[in-house]
Amino acid sequence: MNDVNIPVVVRILDKEYRVACQLGEEEALRNSARYLDKKMREIRTRGKVIGSDRIAVMAALNITHELLEQKGHENTGSQAVSRRLQTMQEKIDIVLNQGN
Secondary structure, eight states: OOOOEEEEEEEETTEEEEEEEETTOHHHHHHHHHHHHHHHHHHHHHTSOOSHHHHHHHHHHHHHHHHHHHHHHHHHHHHHHHHHHHHHHHHHHHHHHHTO
């Protein structure tokens, strides 16, 4: 595990932020900052939310919603696979028990 932190400067909504980042994770941090910047700009452009703090909270809520939706879809797929595997296991058990 790499515990070496380095400072990385990112720009979000026209402000620079210096963020401590683990060595090797700089590009992921920059990508995250770009995504957040994009979301905050979209909210600001709509003009319904005023103030950087409020825009940041709305962006965080939107991004969290996206993440939870994506996880929900993954869980739904995992649950379907689990159910299918369980059904297959039950069928295998039935076939094996018929031989006894």
